[in-house]
Amino acid sequence: MKKWMPYLLVSPYLLHFSVFVAFPVVFSVVLTFHSWNIISPMKYVGLANYRHLIHDRLFWQAVWNTVRFLIVHIPLQILVALTLAELLNRTVRGASFFRAAFFLPVIVSGVVVTILWQQLLSYNSGILNRLLTTVGMARVAWLDDPAVAMYSIAVMATWKNVGLYIILFLVGLQSVPVQLYEAADLEGATNWQKFRYITLPMINPTIFTVVVLSTIGGFSLFVEPYIMTEGGPMNTTLSAVMYIYRQAFQYYHMGYSATLGFCFALIILFVVIIQRRYVEQEV
């Protein structure tokens, strides 16, 4: 084979990588030191963008909103996915039907799901509120109450993604050797003790994967609030990514938007490192 042949073979990937991954990353870091509105030429501003960011209360609120979302979303995701996986792991009638049914929302477009849920949670005509009024309870402003809206979105996101995590947990559960449960049976463990002392520690790596995946997924929260609430009410559902998007494509503050994105990426990295430390101690 010619010497240049391997290079030729990897060149399509390298080209794609350089244009769509490496260049944007490098360019956005360069952007953080500039002011640029796409039309006029870039202007070097030094650390001005970073100084601005530190005092930008809206950005920190968006980060906090995202964290609030994660605090509800991650435990809920694990709880629901693990419970359903446990149930599906038994020999239940129609298990494969349920498996498919739970997975369906994962492959449906996020926009479609969000619009469906918007209808479902609508204050006046939503099914949920109608059910509440039927049983004599007051309506809830699921998407309009600043104290509730973000949590409604968290529940919806859980519903959308739970199928994926059920599959992950099922794989984890099925990798636990049956003999461990049999040994525990003989030692007198109850179902709960078996779950607590065998299942949970054995699927710890799966739990970590789920936490990391849903953390990263949660940090990139965008479609749901963009369509359902547009960040409202009172910016309580404004997610970090949405704010970055606004800065870039509504206000054309490209340099500042890049700065936000860069800092936000650092925050995510920091969180994942902490999670990893914690899990490594456990295992």
Add this chain to the structure above:
Amino acid sequence: MAEVILRHIAKAYDKGTNVIKDVNIDIKDREFVVLVGPSGCGKSTLLRMIAGLEEITDGDLLLDGQRINDLPPKDRDIAMVFQNYALYPHMTVYDNMAFGLKLRNMPKDEIRKRVMQAAKILDIENLIDRKPKDMSGGQRQRVAIGRAIVRNPKVFLFDEPLSNLDAKLRGQTRIELQKLHRELLTTMIYVTHDQIEAMTLGDRIVVLRSGDVMQFDTPLKLYNQPANLFVAGFIGTPPMNFLAGQIVRKDSTLCFLSKQKTLTLPLTDTGHEQSLKTYEGEEVIMGLRAEDISVSLIETNQTLYVTTIQVVEHMGSEVLAYFTIEEQRFVAKLSGDTLLEFGQSVYVGWNLGKAHFFDAKTELAIR
């Protein structure tokens, strides 16, 4: 006291396959009983039924006179050592052994005492803080046994515990298990497919085949008085040699008539006289242990056949010689200094007084 009695025990799966058929076994207190048989004979299933991990379809399982068919595993006071050890990988040796006791809310001091005591018996005190992944197969094996010991159960069950160990370690552990049985003085039920393990460990052995008990007896009885063709062929290495034929009377003496020979039976030695008489004219199978066959390079007064050596295996202390007699593969066990080579012509004979006879139809021993 721990007496285990199986009365008409049977197991069938939904589709009507009987994996265990009417098993009757009485295991005495402190007895070491081995369940042995080829793959798929139901030995592990039977053990798991005693443990409570498999449902019993029919019959009674009695522990000290109490029927325990419907008791959950934890209430049976039985401990089991699994083939792949089934240690909890995320726990240390100490925690693995203490787990069952913690679940029973035993005081910490007592747990510590019991675990350390078991660790001492098994010589694993120095491993107490390790996790299973940091130990060898033999060490894991000990921990698995330790986990059973600490609970001080009425009955120990072993499911092929040595099958994952190398040959040398298997031999050592066999000896240690015997020692352990003497020290603990507890009823033990042990499953294996290895008949050497069965012969060396068991006070008594249950030979199983397709869910049926073929024979339940002491190792020596199994070897010397196999109840049927299956046991005769299964117990003993190398396996017993078989030759089909007929019992006939010739000049008022009983003879074994094979395809090629008519062999006079020296009935005075065998004690088979009365029973063999009734088989006159019937098809039978003669069985001969490898050590009861003589092979020599010169003709002797025992010589019955002339044949050619096909394979010679030098085991050191003994030599196994393989050849064909009446189209049947035969093996003879000879002393280690016998010099034989492939292709040599040899004179083969045997002492008919040592022969076993089986009914060709029922395969039962004729005694």
